[in-house]
Amino acid sequence: MQSNSALLVMTMAPDTGTAQKIARALVERRLAACVNILAPCQSVYNWQGAVEDSNEVPMLIKTTASRYGALEAAITAIHPYEVPEIVAMPLSHGLPEYLSWVIAETHHE
Numbered sequence: 020m021q022s023n024s025a026l027l028v029m030t031m032a033p034d035t036g037t038a039q040k041i042a043r044a045l046v047e048r049r050l051a052a053c054v055n056i057l058a059p060c061q062s063v064y065n066w067q068g069a070v071e072d073s074n075e076v077p078m079l080i081k082t083t084a085s086r087y088g089a090l091e092a093a094i095t096a097i098h099p100y101e102v103p104e105i106v107a108m109p110l111s112h113g114l115p116e117y118l119s120w121v122i123a124e125t126h127h128e
Contacts, residue, residue: 025110025121026087028080030094030103031062038076041097045080050090052124055079084109086125 042054
């Protein structure tokens with residue numbers, strides 16, 4: 020994967036306030052071009068031997084492969100979960116102008 024290729028990163032926050040805090044930090048640090056904070060959803064998962072059921076706020080984060088490591092570290096530092104969900108998917112197709120904008124907005128010296 021090229022270092023300037025665009026990624027879609029997904030994470031979950033425990034509430035809207037936390038999602039807003041994470042989103043603002045990522046965009047201000049130019050680790051993300053854009054973060055979509057979605058409507059709350061219900062998550063059911065196994066955690067430490069028990070089935071958990073909680074409301075969470077999904078977040079869609081647009082960044083680049085070269086910024087992924089710093090983005091992951093920033094989310095981990097801010098996020099209240101012991102092990103936050105952070106998964107990335109490469110964007111193989113998209114409007115060229117939009118993908119160029121993502122790359123430009125996350126460019127760092």
